[in-house]
Amino acid sequence: MHLxxxxxxxxxxxxxxxxxxxxxxxxxxFLRDFNIPxxxxxxxxxxxxxxxxxxxxxxxxxxxxxxxxxFMLLFFSSIGLSANFAKLREGGSALxxxxxxxxxxxxxxxxxxxxxAALMG
Numbered sequence: 591m592h593l594x595x596x597x598x599x600x601x602x603x604x605x606x607x608x609x610x611x612x613x614x615x616x617x618x619x620f621l622r623d624f625n626i627p628x629x630x631x632x633x634x635x636x637x638x639x640x641x642x643x644x645x646x647x648x649x650x651x652x653x654x655x656x657x658x659x660x661f662m663l664l665f666f667s668s669i670g671l672s673a674n675f676a677k678l679r680e681g682g683s684a685l686x687x688x689x690x691x692x693x694x695x696x697x698x699x700x701x702x703x704x705x706x707a708a709l710m711g
Contacts, residue, residue, distance in 0.1 A: 607632040
């Protein structure tokens with residue numbers, strides 16, 4: 591069986607996922623300590639729940655993607671706005687090392703992607 595949600599019901603589901611995430615981040619110290627965003631915490635629970643329903647019952651779900659772009663912009667903006675510079679300073683040299691390693695991986699990822707695209711035509 592396939593369940594399809596309209597834009598209205600997708601928005602209601604998204605709000606519920608966000609509230610679950612807010613509750614989890616408030617209650618679980620690990621999520622607060624590692625600055626896990628509320629939408630991510632709630633989204634993981636929703637993904638696990640949807641997976642379990644699909645695995646055990648065979649139901650599949652589809653959600654409207656009409657609001658996807660706007661909400662993705664809001665999500666990533668909220669991540670940037672919640673940055674805490676005091677926490678960044680606490681990271682010190684370990685954070686600088688992490689930044690260097692990530693920068694190298696970004697370059698490697700781009701080289702691999704461009705190379706594969708060139709090989710595939």
